[in-house]
Amino acid sequence: MSAVIEIEGLRKTFHSMRSGRRVAVDGFDLLVEAGQIHGFLGPNGSGKTTTLRALLGLVRADSGRMTVLGEPSPELLPRVAGQVGAIVESPQFFGNFSGYRTLRLLARAGGVPVSRVDEVLDLVGLSDRGDERVKGYSLGMKQRLAVASALLKDPRLLILDEPANGLDPAGIREMRDLMRSLSASGVTVLVSSHILGEIQLICDHVTIISRGRRVASGRVDEVLAGHDRHEFLVRVAEPERAVELLHAADLTAVVDGEALVVGGVDDPTVISRVLGEQGLWVGELTPLRPDLESVFLELTGAYEHPSVPRQVDDSSLPHGEAVIDLDRGVDA
Amino acid sequence: MNLVRAELERLSARRFVQLMVVLLVLAFAVTAATTLVGSHKPTVSELNSAREQAADARRSMEVTHQQCLAYQDDSLPSGTNETFPSDCSAIDPIRQDRLPIAADYLSGVFNFADQARPLLYFLIAFLVLFGFLVGASYIGADLNSGGVVNLLLWRPRRMTVLAAKLGTLLGTVLVLALLASAAYLATFWMIGQTAGLPGRLDGDFWRSLGAVHGRGLVLVLLASAVGFAIATLGRHTSAALGALAAYAVVWELGGRLVLEIIDARRPDRLMLSSHIGAWLSGGARFFDPRLCAGSSGTDYCEGFYSLTWPTALAVLLLLTGGLTAAAFAVFRRRDLI
Ligand SMILES: Nc1ncnc2c1ncn2[C@@H]1O[C@H](COP(=O)(O)OP(=O)(O)O)[C@@H](O)[C@H]1O
């Protein structure tokens, strides 16, 4: 498969008079291949937007190598810009223009046939409101307009920065369907989000960023599998006795309320056999699969002190410099 | 070309630009209307009496001159205690720039030939302000509203995008200025023809008016580019306004004072306003008594020095070019958030 976006060792430091130096992106890597719906996941302030801005030539990286559709960016980005549709952070539009006029203006500036404007307005569900002024749009409608502007070029690569921002549940669902259908028609999609459920629902690949660094990447199911602790939830009549029996069988087990959490299980039939042999019949045996949320929280260190309000910069890197990269194996 | 078309649409849709155009039309209408109301076509008797008054005035000038000459020759009959200049040629009617003419003695009559130049200066002043403000707000608002970022996502060529904006701005301002000044002069010419006096509209008049017009348009374009460049450098419309105000207060007022205190020579040479004046009127003379401080009593020292229009133009071009080049250089590398 060919790489559509490659980022290697991207670093970006912001200098400001008030807060001094701030490393927003710190040696970040990203690989998006053709045909993927790639989730770009990270807590607020982790560097997603900055990464996308650097990739699209809006901010100058300190160092790092980037390519978009095979061309080094930002130097030769203009060569492929016609095939890249992007929104970065909620784009602002000129409030006095209608949605239609806004898009027509962009279409003209980019040499896209104006007939395309109606098509994309329809795609994002704004065809009835296209003649109204952008000023009067809701946040969600502006977001839709932004997506429409990114689609105007009929891009091969679509980059969306937090597209779900401001959308209602129905809007989020429509956005998801839109991305799926675009992907089915061959468009590669990179979508950033801090909402995990979203990514898990539509993305096949994911890269997780925390404090400017990549902490995990790969196929969504593999990232999840990499964090599977092989735990099962077990309900039995006598939990305490069951724990002893399971310990004797070299399994970890703790009582958790009414039930048990049993760990280190490769084959769950062992649990029912061990307990059944002693007359303890298993009432429920549920695998505890990690979801992206728990992986994300674990990787970004966001759940270590649930009682203390978490600050945006408290996100952590995993122990040492270990980066889980399921395409390349774990490197420490 | 597409980019320019798109920019043209954005520029013309800007509220501020529309407001300024309305103001221009309004100021224009008010001036024209008051002129029209305050002027009438002179009657034959008014004309005749004005002609007589002018002839009288010319005659009395001649008489005074003759008296002066006679006074120098001591041939003046005693009893006149009039004072005369030491050099009678100063009041020689033949040597005057202009002599009293009939039009000077017509009140309430608009004279196009006399008034065209000051009217044009007024229009140019307005257009200079217009260009500066529109230039600044056009890029300033776009930088702040994310319009530039949107456009760059489409066309990631910063130099092209900025150049298209500047080009569109200058083109639009030029067309507007041409239309406005044509309509303006035509209206007052009509007033002169129908409700006043056209005055002496010979080749010299049109040539000199045309020159002022051309120089004025150049000034309008330079002001637009400067407003655009400063707002680009400072990322805000207000940067241009602030820079303008700061320059006026710190340099034109404060700097002038300091120069005065330290007894610097030719302080006006260092003021932008002098160069603007010199460019617009084709040259300017300034008085500086310090120039005569060192001269001996024997040679005559006038204390005047002049700024020529080529120098003034060079200064203005250098300033505008420098600011514009800086704006492009900074915009090329800047982080656009
Ligand atoms: N223009 C800027 N000046 C200074 N710091 C910035 C700027 N833009 C972003 N940052 C900082 O860089 C970090 C990453 O920001 P960002 O990329 O916007 O995060 P995300 O999009 O993941 O929420 C944050 O800590 C933010 O404060």
Ligand SMILES: [Mg+2]
């Ligand atoms: Mg962001």
